[in-house]
Amino acid sequence: MSAAALIQEQELQLRAQSYYPENVAHNAKQVEHVRSTALSVAGGVAGVLGMTNWLGFGFYVVSVLLTNVIVLAINANGTPSKYFITPSPPLKPLTAQTSAPTPAKNSNVKSQISTKALTIDPRSGSFSTNDVASFLINGLTENAFSFILWWTFWFGIVHVYD
Template identity: 30%
Template sequence: MSTEDRAAQLIFGPNVLANSAINSTKFLSACFAGAAAGILGLENWAGFFLFLIATLLSAGIIYSVNCKGRPNRYFQGGFIELVNPGQDNAFTFVLMWTLLYGIVHVYD
């Protein structure tokens, strides 16, 4: 049996489905953080600092509530994988940030 087959045996369908719900939570956190940054009119590094705070806050809640302090049991990368916002979430944050900044502060 190859190492790829052994790694595939460790994947359990219900756990993959549960982790997709966690990815949705991280996605929604990025959306709301982008909306807040746009509505508040944050610019430059202040907006990205809000994204960092939102990412750490959502990762901390998932760490304590969903993972019960043991993210290595649920994620291959452990805590690093939990804190990683992902490229999609970062782009979603920027999209919401610029959209709502343009809508709210267009005539300032």
């Protein structure tokens, strides 16, 4: 394979990448910030309302689910595959089709024509039911300590003399 063919192949592969890594990292950082803030506020609400034991932890689980639904519905505009990378297979696979070599009409000149048609899906995958379910419980363990911190803090502040 010649150098020009290698460069052309690399350019096609670069065009096939549908996500800009810096944007993906920024989106993940912003979603984590939204989750962290929302669940800290939910911990404060649970403390002010005087929730204890399993009622408080149930409120935490509902808060995580509600926060993630809001992120999917509002922030991702209902199309999460546009903003998040998923492990799902692509809708259309990335394929390079090569035509068979064809001899020229003049037998003295042997040339081969090779054309590549690249089918590129604009996204690397789509959100399946399993992806949505895993996204909805995402952040459940990461934000538990901040929820508990704010929960106990506000419970202690508001209900100290009960």
